[in-house]
Amino acid sequence: MTKSIWKKNVLLIVLVIILAVIPLYLCKDAEFGGADGEAMDAISEIDPSYQSWAEPLLEPKSGEIESLLFALQAAIGAGVVGFVLGRITKGGGEPKAQPEKK
Amino acid sequence: MKRKIRLASITAALLGLLVMNASAMHIAEGYLPGGWCIAWYAVCIPFVVAGFWAIKKRVSANPKTVTLLAMCGAFAFVLSALKIPSVTGSCSHPTGVGLGAILFGPLVMAVLGLVVLLFQAILLAHGGITTLGANVFSMAIVGPFVSYGIYRLCKKFGVPAAVGVFLAAFLGDLLTYVTTAFEMAFAHNSVGFVESLTTFLGIFAVTQLPLAIAEGLLTVVVFNVLQKYSTTELRDLRVL
Numbered sequence A: 001m002t003k004s005i006w007k008k009n010v011l012l013i014v015l016v017i018i019l020a021v022i023p024l025y026l027c028k029d030a031e032f033g034g035a036d037g038e039a040m041d042a043i044s045e046i047d048p049s050y051q052s053w054a055e056p057l058l059e060p061k062s063g064e065i066e067s068l069l070f071a072l073q074a075a076i077g078a079g080v081v082g083f084v085l086g087r088i089t090k091g092g093g094e095p096k097a098q099p100e101k102k
Numbered sequence B: 001m002k003r004k005i006r007l008a009s010i011t012a013a014l015l016g017l018l019v020m021n022a023s024a025m026h027i028a029e030g031y032l033p034g035g036w037c038i039a040w041y042a043v044c045i046p047f048v049v050a051g052f053w054a055i056k057k058r059v060s061a062n063p064k065t066v067t068l069l070a071m072c073g074a075f076a077f078v079l080s081a082l083k084i085p086s087v088t089g090s091c092s093h094p095t096g097v098g099l100g101a102i103l104f105g106p107l108v109m110a111v112l113g114l115v116v117l118l119f120q121a122i123l124l125a126h127g128g129i130t131t132l133g134a135n136v137f138s139m140a141i142v143g144p145f146v147s148y149g150i151y152r153l154c155k156k157f158g159v160p161a162a163v164g165v166f167l168a169a170f171l172g173d174l175l176t177y178v179t180t181a182f183e184m185a186f187a188h189n190s191v192g193f194v195e196s197l198t199t200f201l202g203i204f205a206v207t208q209l210p211l212a213i214a215e216g217l218l219t220v221v222v223f224n225v226l227q228k229y230s231t232t233e234l235r236d237l238r239v240l
Helices: A002-026 A035-046 A063-090 B002-019 B034-061 B065-081 B097-104 B106-123 B132-156 B161-187 B193-229 B231-236
Strands: B090-092
Touching: A002 B193, A035 B090, A035 B161, A035 B193, A063 B065, A063 B193, B034 B065, B034 B097, B034 B106, B034 B132, B034 B161, B065 B097, B065 B106, B065 B193, B065 B231, B090 B193, B097 B106, B097 B132, B097 B161, B097 B193, B106 B132, B132 B161, B161 B193, B193 B231
Parallel strands: none
Antiparallel strands: none
């Protein structure tokens, strides 16, 4: 029973990876920029007179710093998720940790 | 000991909020006219206020659920950091709010989503303060309400929990971006509303389709574990 859950989950994660890789082959020449950037371009086509009237307060100084912040975000998030799931699955005397382990 | 763990998870969740960032989905700073900015703020305020009450009620009813709540927040952080390529040749990212909405109800996610979007707008120049109302409406209100509604419907009709979770997270994610497209088309439609809506749906919703599937699958991964090891909590939350 326990095994089947992990097998199922590994299978699901493999599916996610496949989903992310397929587009790389489907659209070989694409730039893979952000959809928000494309939306800005679309606005300038639909509404050429429209001027953005506000600027971001702070902007990451470079692509490297931005990717640092991204990596930190993912790492901390994954750390918390892993920590909580670890407690839940391992138990260890916490009353909340192992409610109905069979 | 229990208290320590709770403290640790809250601290970790808050740290996560601080570096929260970025996304390919939010409407950028300054790209909605002032009137629409104010209108979307006005729409969101009641939901956010109700969300604060909902969190307070949840936590006082069962303080143990705080750990799960922290994990739902952290799950949203991870997922919104993952910019994934899509079939349209551009990138976007999942929202991760479906899990929290299924476990704690949509109002709770209105608050968590707001905090996430606020930090993104301030620290990472994604989204924006002026467009915060519109972004909160799509990601932290429409998405969670759709997820919650779909999950409840599935449960009512006896659909297996994992299937319900998949559909809920998938549709919640997709409709978040459909909403974004509508928000853009309401504000920018000098070529005609339908035409403009088609353009924005093409940019946001089509790009999001495979990512919404990915979000559905990843939400099921976490849910599988919770369903097996946290059955009591899920029953208390009336998820199972």
